[in-house]
Amino acid sequence: MPFALYLLGLAVFAQGTSEFMLSGLVADIARDLEVSIPSAGHLTSAFAIGMVVGAPLMAVASHRFSRRGALSAFLVAFLLVHVVGALTTSFAVLLATRVVGALANAGFLAVALVTATAMVEPHAKGRATSALLGGVTIACVAGVPAGALLGEMWGWRSAFWAVALLSVPAILAIVRAVPKGAPDTAGPGVLGELRALGDPRLLVTLLLGALVNGATFCTFTYLAPLVTEVTGLGSAWVPMVLALFGIGSFAGVTLAGRAADVRPVPLLVSGMLALLAGWVLFAVTAAHPVAVVVLVLVQGALSFGVGSTLISQALYAASDAPRLSGGFATAAFNVGGAFGPWAGGLAISAGLGHRSPLCVSALLVALALATAGVALVLRRRVPAGAEAPSGVRS
Template identity: 55%
Template sequence: MPFPLYLLAMAVFAMGTSEFMLAGLLPDIAADLDVTVGTAGVLTSAFAIGMIVGAPLVAALARDWPRRPALLGFVLVFAAAHAVGAITTSFPIVFATRVVAALANAGFLAVALTAAATLVSPDRKGRALAVLLSGTTVATIAGVPGGSMLGALLGWRATFWAVAALCLPAALGILKGIPSGRNEDETTGRPALRAELAQLTRQPLMLVMLLGALVNAATFGSLTFIAPVVTDSAGLGELWISVALVLFGAGSFVGVTVAGRLSDRRPGLVIAVAGPLLLIGWPALAMLANEPVVLFILVFVQGALSFALGSTLITRVLYEAVGAPTMAGSYATAALNVGAAVGPVIAAATLSTEAGALGPLWASGILVAIALLIAYPLLAAITGGRSTEVIQ
């Protein structure tokens, strides 16, 4: 894989740390800012909403910008938003900084996903996406648990400062490793923006985006509220939240790595195997959460299955949006973050039910079930002869 891909993954690591870190910080943020844990959980949705709106909007604005200054600018705005969030005492301002950070993240990912696809041959998009997303999975292994531990020791504000600091070496890497201009081949014969947006009327593209959103909603719904599961259901101390996050991140790294080798040529196999196992895993986790050893094993497994299935579906978005070379990355980003916005909201609503802290896990199972109900007839139709339209 080209070296610039790994520089992009470094920036994704910083952004992924921020996107996932609230899972271990929500109780402290809620207490400090005098809101409920459920209300604090909306910060995850705020970030996702900013990503949804920002991905297509910023991608459209930045489609003619040179990639290096665009990516550098997004990273620096992202860092500044975290610095403001670290010093404020107002929940609405923290909410606003999450939206601004998300807009910067969305712009970065929209440009980076498109750039990643153009750095490799057309049949290796899945491998390139796996390298890029490895920044997120490494964030869940090291960055997020480290942030959770830092928050437990020094407070949640220290974690926000740490994320801002992480952006600086990422910015230097972009400045040194990404070409400043565009190749003529990338702009010659490029479709007009209207034609790229028209790709969204294609049913295969919208279906794959929907499936990706549902799976990601399940992932974020449970991950956002994993802290109460560890401390309440399993009865463990706060520092064990970091252990759960490390295991989820390790699983997600395995899932992305394996799926990256299969999603280009055998996406149907990944969906057929990972989908049912993921469906079984969420309710199993809910029923066995009071057993710490089993809890941690299932957290690892669910991380692997969630990211294997999710990354495969997002790879299919890039394939289906081939007619939108500058906007495809934003469509993939939007699909991911529609799920990331909706999932925590649905999960938060279950906290006040009889299921309590386990409600998000049951909700995740239902979301995956809906995705599979949609995907199963789709897979059947395609294996019956409609070859490459959605899932080969």
């Protein structure tokens, strides 16, 4: 893999830290800004909504700039909104900074996905995606637990300052390592690329990604109160549990990256079945510390292994949209990232307890499996010799 690809991963690490760190800061933010825990959880949903809206819009807007220029501008904007977030005393302002930061993150990730896959051979999109998303999983391993630890020691604002500082070397690395190039104007026009969304297999892949990612974020957003209120572990355990989730995530992305380009369908089917079983088992055993520690690791690996494979398959399926494919994938996955925490918060607000997000996660993965099954049946009904649309490869 090209070295510049790993430098893009450094920026994704900073952004992933910001996106995920709220799972360890929700209770602190809720107390400080005098809102409920489900309301504080909406900060995660707001970020995801910004990603959904921003991914295609920012991908289109970035065509007027070189990839290096677009990546740098998005990351500078991301840094500035975290400074504002660290200084504000208003929940409404903090919510707004999450949306704006998400727009910048969405634009960056959409351009970075296309840039990363353009650096490798056409058949190596899975490995390129895995290398880029490794920054997200490292954020889970190191950045998110560090954010939770900073929150414990100096308050949640210190975590926002840390993300802003992390963005500085990432900006310098991108300016030095990513070729300047010219504005990305080659290929079909925007309307032509948007027509790629009509591909049935691409739509199924994006829907599966939204459901699986929704399940991941549903539980991950409320992992800290789950560990303290249901499992009975002290708050000092929260950073360690988050780190275990990140270690599993890194392992899942790394292993899936090696298989996603060769046998994606068996990997996805077996991975989603195991993911469903894991969420159900997690819900049943959430009061047992040993089971929770093991399942956090396993579910992190399965969630990100399946998720990264679906992203790479979306990029393969969107071959007719070379500039917007990253935006399509980013938007779809953040539909799940917005819906999951909202559904989990709704379950908690309904009085179902902090264990309920695990049940919602299981339900979302079950829906993903049902969707995949229906799509497979419909695919097999295509007459022999008919041209099947491109999408998830067998």
